Amino acid sequence: MIDVDKLIKDSITAATNAAQADITQVAGFARSQFQAIAENAAGIVADRLAGKLTDAEVELLMRRVPKLVQATINTLQGLALITLEKVWNAVAATVQDAVKLALKAPI
Amino acid sequence: MTMTELQDATKRHRRSASTVWPTVVAALAFLLAACSAQLAPSYDDYIDNNLTQLSQTIETYYAAMPATGYSKESFSKQEPFYADTLGKIEALKTRAAARPIPEGAVTRWLGMQQKPNGASGVGNEIPTVANLNLVADALQQLRDTQRTSGLSPNFAQRTVEQIRIALRNAITYEMALKR
Numbered sequence: 001m002i003d004v005d006k007l008i009k010d011s012i013t014a015a016t017n018a019a020q021a022d023i024t025q026v027a028g029f030a031r032s033q034f035q036a037i038a039e040n041a042a043g044i045v046a047d048r049l050a051g052k053l054t055d056a057e058v059e060l061l062m063r064r065v066p067k068l069v070q071a072t073i074n075t076l077q078g079l080a081l082i083t084l085e086k087v088w089n090a091v092a093a094t095v096q097d098a099v100k101l102a103l104k105a106p107i
Numbered sequence: 108m109t110m111t112e113l114q115d116a117t118k119r120h121r122r123s124a125s126t127v128w129p130t131v132v133a134a135l136a137f138l139l140a141a142c143s144a145q146l147a148p149s150y151d152d153y154i155d156n157n158l159t160q161l162s163q164t165i166e167t168y169y170a171a172m173p174a175t176g177y178s179k180e181s182f183s184k185q186e187p188f189y190a191d192t193l194g195k196i197e198a199l200k201t202r203a204a205a206r207p208i209p210e211g212a213v214t215r216w217l218g219m220q221q222k223p224n225g226a227s228g229v230g231n232e233i234p235t236v237a238n239l240n241l242v243a244d245a246l247q248q249l250r251d252t253q254r255t256s257g258l259s260p261n262f263a264q265r266t267v268e269q270i271r272i273a274l275r276n277a278i279t280y281e282m283a284l285k286r
Binding site: 029033036037039040043044047052053054057060061064065067068070071072074075077078079081082084085086088089092093 | 233237241248259262269272276277
């Protein structure tokens with residue numbers, strides 16, 4: 001017989017363990033990427049004000065900034081999918097162990 | 108129905124519910140246990156290594172620019188770099204897009220199905236391909252500007268900063284696939 005309460009508790013622990021390290025790393029990565037994009041945009045404006053970039057150059061560079069934001073969000077979504085996969089598989093493995101134990105035989 | 112009959116019926120119902128519930132949980136557990144999932148493409152060390160190499164090539168080129176020159180006249184010396192690097196980027200994009208992408212109910216349900224050349228907006232394009240498109244676009248712009256009018260050092264600097272951001276996205280994603 002499967003101990004449902006224990007299975008739920010173990011599944012939550014497995015999911016938390018699988019996600020925790022990834023979430024911390026992804027948050028740090030997102031922060032540094034959005035900071036780099038903001039600094040790039042600020043640098044472009046500063047260079048224009050200092051006369052080191054022409055209007056045409058500013059336009060070319062600024063056109064890419066929203067695309068960089070979009071590509072970074074796209075990357076974060078890809079990373080989230082990888083984390084989700086780890087969580088899913090950790091929970092599936094926990095459930096599999098519980099089933100094996102309940103049946104006292106390998107599946 | 109007397110009070111005693113009613114109590115007996117309630118007990119019978121509770122007993123049958125208590126035997127059905129673990130059976131349902133066990134059935135669901137069997138189902139889930141058989142369902143390990145792959146939601147993102149497989150790791151490819153060729154892509155991972157070549158992205159790092161690409162980053163190194165671009166940084167080396169940028170570091171040498173003050174000596175090799177930003178001018179229109181110096182373009183002919185630098186043209187092979189652009190041709191070679193853009194060719195490598197195209198090859199990497201093809202390789203990254205050619206990987207089988209797991210299709211499944213979970214990703215569909217989440218609206219996170221990735222497409223090789225996803226033209227359908229944020230999140231639907233493989234991150235490596237989306238970011239390599241940006242790197243190629245920036246390099247083409249550097250090439251065309253230098254060829255026609257020469258580069259200003261600040262334009263080159265800000266463009267390389269943007270290339271770094273896109274490459275960091277792609278490298279981080281590819282490294283995360285190594286799971």
